[in-house]
Amino acid sequence: MRIVVIGAGIVGAACARRLTLDGHDVTVLDRAGTASGTSAAGEGNLLVSDKGPGAELVLAQYAARVWRRLAVELQDELDGNTPPIEFEPKGGIVVALTDVGAQALRAFAAGQREAGVDARELTPDEARDREPWLNPAARVAVHYPEDAQVQPVGATEALLASARRRGARLLQGTEVREAALDDGGALVGVRTTRGDLAADRVVLAAGPWSAEVAGRLGIHLPVLPRRGMVLVTSRMPHRVFHKVYDGDYVGAVASDAADLQTSSVVESTAAGTVLIGSSRQRIGFDERLQTRVLQEMAAKALRIFPFLAAQPVMRAYGGFRPYMPDHLPVIGADHRLPGLWHAVGHEGAGIGLSVATAELIADQLAGRRSRIDVAPYALTRASLQPHLTEQVA
């Protein structure tokens, strides 16, 4: 099949690669350069630790398996000119600093264990052993050996390079303007700023801009942006060894509140900097800095690692997480516009979930049975219906 993938972020890149493996004729297009959207504006945590039992956790567990395999495959198949993906299965440690937090964290971890997550409570000695610089006041620490990380831009570029090696075409600086429809109203391609592209299937992977692109194709898709910021320190000797989170993180991810939420995720990168994430805010596509957000992030990071107080922050950056109203991605066909498929709405987990998303898309296009049940991610799921009819585009 001729497949056009809209968006060269990590989700589009993962889909493109996976679809070439099935022998499809794939074209990926992006209005800007590759990896210039959300995939270059966040962190690269591949987490199970922050997810409670449910469909997102199932997808994340599947993704964790795919990433482990992919990390090896990509390394084997790509030459020295491709940026490294920096896959590090370093594991995560979630800490709670208050009694209330400690209780919540224990209960949360217990639920996860039932869902098959490897979640091990550490004794204070074990915690100090693993993270000597951790605030000694930490009440509970839970170790998640399955958590890993990649460098998201490197990973996006590596996936694209792999797709290109298998024949995928890449069109940068090419923006989708509108749908090309056949007489029956089915999607048979896209009209772009650089000409028309015919396609048997179109996969929408335009991240937080997917609502806008869907609109151009004549479809209402309730994807919204959720602002997030990250702080980067200057280089320092290695003193943070896992991904270390404040237990609050767990609450923030699932929450619906529009106003500012922050929770700390502290980790070191291969380059020697420490990343501190992240905030969550619903402020549309407003990308101006808000110092109160950074202040709160800094304060929370210092609760976990007091030594960071003396470290300078040299950069702050941020992006817009693409989220669906019911906080699950949409992966699959759009019954309203034959020919259109979605790979959107991964919110704060799109780097991790991208590769599993690609598997599910490829399976469904090929009529194969997937490793996990795809129904929870369908556009037709009940929790999404009120939002689909809310407004006619």
Next chain:
Amino acid sequence: MREVVVVGAGPAGLRAAENACQAGAFVTLVDSSDELGGQFWRHLPAARAAADEHRLHHEWSVFQRLRASLDAHPHCRILTSADVWAIEPDVTAGAGLAVQVIAGAADDSGRLRLTLLPDALVLATGAHDRVLPFPGWDLPGVFSAGAAQALAKGERVAVGSRVLVAGAGPFLLPVAASLTQVGATVVGVHEAARPKQLARGWLQKSWQMVGFTGKLLELAEYAAGHVRHRIPYRTGSAVIAAHGTDAVEAVTVARLDEGWRPIAGTARRIAVDAVCIGHGFTPRLELPIAAGCAIGEDRYVTVDALQRTNVAEVYAAGEITGIGGMPLSAAEGAVAGLAAAGVTPPKALLAQRDRQRHFASRLAAAHAIRPGWRAWLTEDTLVCRCEEVTYSALHAPAAGRSRGLRSRKLTTRAGLGICQGRMCGRTVEDLLGEDQPLLGAMTTDRRPIAIPIKLGDLAAESTTDTAALEGTT
């Protein structure tokens, strides 16, 4: 009373503050360094005799008068050792801007975080000097022209005893002059622009400069200096490599064609123990960008005749609106200060500024960087020194490569180090877009955190109560 905040206390900011005060505003003048004066007026360390402070300084008396008038003014608050680390929309008022300051000596813990909420803001943050890379430029003994100038003016230290000055622009002349005055032998000044390029700015229609004195006078002085010290001044010539094991011992200079490409067969080696390189300046745009100011195609802040940016009550003056040297920065500052205080600047001042701006733009064209310089790079020439990224890493095979700046930076790490591209950003952009232009509006000038801030300081509450400043400055 109208509150005006001026960021930067170089010639532009000082004159802005002075004029705004005189026009009846209450002024807060903020600068990172511990002394007023900016890049132009540099101070000797306190321990040294102040008596000869004027010696390497043009118009030191102008500075003294400015400083005295600001010190004495009841409506001027001066904050030195104070960084404006961010500017953001004032969320509490719903309009206007909040200027985020961190005050107190940089190595102190517990600096004070202050939020200023001005009625008008004058940005006068100046520029960094720019150096185009060449093989060996990372050797000890290779200095930026600005750094050499700062050492000569601020410490009375010469960077070497046999020094070669090279690059492009009128700034090379005062650098050579200062070096000779602190005892170095300047073996030559090598200007990359060829006479034809230079002629457009300097010679043709020189009648247009009639009435312009400041720069010509200054140049006459330098010219005289050259005669006295017999400094060869070569045009169409560049340092294309520096040599040495632990430090620079020699440089290779070569003649350049019109496009700045080295001409084969013209290379020659010159023994030196230091070399000073300057290829103009890069404006410090982080605050204007944070404030929402429009940046023009020329990559300077766009201003109108009153130095107004497109953002209401935000003014810009000095090197961030275009490189033009001290007199232009000062004139722009004066206009901005008056306008920010709500007073119409006199016609004569505007005319003076316009003349200087005209002259400056001609000079800028005469010394503008031309792309042929890339030919002197070798594969292993470092481009980003913080992250040790070489030229070869930036122009690796083109097929399928990202045309997004962000992706290219994150995969090469160019510009991601401690200087955050302040030194190499423009060069990195040029080289990344060398065979295929980059896509999108992203540039390396965007740095929401304008000056690094310690996490401990960032975590602290900010106050709008300037009384808290008592005792910190």
